[in-house]
Amino acid sequence: MKVDRALGCAAPIEWSALEAALDILCPMHLRLTETGHIIHAAPTLQKMCAESDLIGKRFLEVFLLDRPRAITTMSELMARARSKLHMEFRVAPHTSLKGVLVRLPAGQGALVNLSFGISVVEGVLDYRLTSADFAATDLAIEMLYLVEAKSAAMDASRKLNQRLQGAKLAAEEQAATDTLTGLKNRRAADRILAQKIEESGAFALMHLDLDYFKAVNDTKGHAAGDHVLQEVAKVMRAETRKGDMIARVGGDEFMILIDDEVSKVKLAEIAARLIQGIEKPIPFEQDVCNISASIGIAVHLECGHLDLDTLVQHSDRALYASKDKGRACATFFDDLEAPKP
Amino acid sequence: MHGLVNKAIEAFVIDTYGAQPWRVIAQMCELDDPHFEAMMSYEGDITSRVIDCATRVLKADRADFLQNLGTYLVSQPSQQAVRRLLRFGGVDFVDFLYSLDDLRDRARLAVSDLHLPRLELREHTSNQFSLTVRSKLDGFGHVLVGLLTAMADDYGALVMLDYGGRRGEVETVAIALLERSFAEGNSFELGARV
Structure with missing residues (x-):
């Protein structure tokens, strides 16, 4: 006391x-x-x-x-x-x-x-x-001063962050590349296809969907899945020519534009090589990932033949026919039975 | 200097002279982005360059331009934060003058990478003061003349200010306090929300 x-x-x-x-x-x-x-x-x-x-x-x-x-x-x-x-x-x-x-x-x-x-x-x-x-x-x-000064500074920082975030989104929006694989993204693919159709070029569109990829992702994790996608991208680059376009348009979905090639025999060969390449076991860490691919092929012959949506729809239907047939194969839209009215 | 300083100059030019002259100035200074970010750091000489270009484009006297900038910082409604933070420095104008010695440290407490010039107040008689400022930026004393004039108004004090020139990197402002409470002044509430 x-x-x-x-x-x-x-x-x-x-x-x-x-x-x-x-x-x-x-x-x-x-x-x-x-x-x-x-x-x-x-x-x-x-x-x-x-x-x-x-x-x-x-x-x-x-x-x-x-x-x-x-x-x-x-x-x-x-x-x-x-x-x-x-x-x-x-x-x-x-x-x-x-x-x-x-x-x-x-x-x-x-x-x-x-x-x-x-x-x-x-x-x-x-x-x-x-x-x-x-x-x-x-x-x-002094404390009141600090509270006010800090909130003013914080406010300015928050505004800056918001602007930077907006700029980042805008940049991503404009980007044409899929960052994981380095392939074109969906937006770029749509643009290139539309341009190609307008230029009246003859070309083939392959719609490729990986088989058993979900199993890899689910059992071995996303890192394994990402690695598989990168390896698949390598196969696709190796099996196509420089002028062809390869795009990743969904999680495990790709589109390949084979320029100037409408011969079914040639296209079937390319598709077969793609599937073969993709089916090669992919080592990841101590493990091995096994996948395959189903392909749908639609052909664009000349100017005004098909519009973009129809062409993509054709390739899509052919792809699902391949899936129905038991996967790991390619189907031409032309070979499908005519849809019932 | 810090983005806050550059942004303040930008805001002053746009609010006073318009957006078009600012675009011309930004172009002349070859700014990457015509708008400064308040919370980013910029290379040191960019501030001088902006002031040089601004006085040329606006055909303004450098001393007047800087003095008006100082006044703007305190009296412009959109810059309320500056006035309020300065008012926290003292209960009356003399108290405020003494707080200027700490201004640099106070600013750094709020924004750690904001380095304002060092200020020092000397009291010659109870009504006669001089403020020295050490800065690489030629003419910072003029900014202070404008700022102090506006703060004196804000406190309701009557003062006479005299820019005493630059020697080396040091500039001096003479302050004569004619009347401590000449007018009512603006109110300052500690807890006001801006």
Whole structure:
């Protein structure tokens, strides 16, 4: 009880002078009687509550102790002298405060000093406080400055992030490449096919779908799946010519444009080589992945022969015919039976 | 300098002279992007280059341009944040003047890579002060003259400011406080939301 004894050494305290000093040093302090009634409230607290709500009221009637929670009587509160208290006003806006209580000597009651702590931002708003309401040494103003400066900086950063994110999406949107395989993506494929049709070129479109790929992904994981896709891309590059277009248009779905080639024999050969290449076991870490491919082939003969949608539809139907036949094979759209009306 | 400084110059030119002159200035300075990003860092000499190009394109006197920039930073409604953050520095204008010594550190607390020039206030008499600023950027003192004029208005103080020239990298501004509370000033609430 070092502090208390220090206060207790001299003659009776002259409260008016001391309180005037304390009001400047601790503008949020209260003096309590031994019974816990408030007999003095410093200026900032006076500004925060009507005087009648403070003076003469019991401390525990005005404040609800949050921590330590067990405190309900003045003697319990006095026993917690010099340790940190957490409390809130019992009336709205229920501002939370922290504080510390010091007992005065010779049964003269106690002093409680209060502070907003982290609730200072709401506190100044709720009570319209100014710099003058805080002690000159209080860091509250610096804290408010920092909160405001940091939120302004954070705001600017957030805006920058949003713009960068937008730019990234736009760049991805415009990209023509599938990042995993380095092949063309769907958007590029559509553009190139449309252009090719317009140029009236004769070409074949192969729609290729991997067989058993889902099993690889499910049992060996996405890393294995990604590796398989990259290996498949290599096979397709090896089995096609430079001017042909290869695009990954879905998870395990590809489109290959074989330029200037409509001979069924040649195309069947290419398809067979593709399937053969893809069926070669693909080592991954200590494991081996086995897949195959089904292919549908549609041919575009001359300008105005087919539009893009129809051509893709043809290749798609041929592909599903291959799947129906038991996979790992290629089918020409031309060989399908005419659809029933 | 920091993107915040460059962005402030850009905003000043656009708000005061329009978007078209700014495009001309950005082109003349060969900026990669005609708009600065507030939260990015830029190479050091870009700020001087922008100011040089701006004064040429706008046919403005360099000192006037910089002084108006300083005023703009405090008094333009869209730059409220600057005024408020400066007002946290002091309860009255003299208190505020003394807080300028810490301005550099305060700015760095908020944005760690923002390095503002070092300011130092000297009190000659209770009404006579001088502020020195050390900066590679020639004319930073003029920005301060504009900024202090606007802040004095904001506090309601009556002051006379005098740019004292540049020696080496140091510029001086003389401040004569004629009246501490000449006018009402603008209100400043600690907890206002901007």
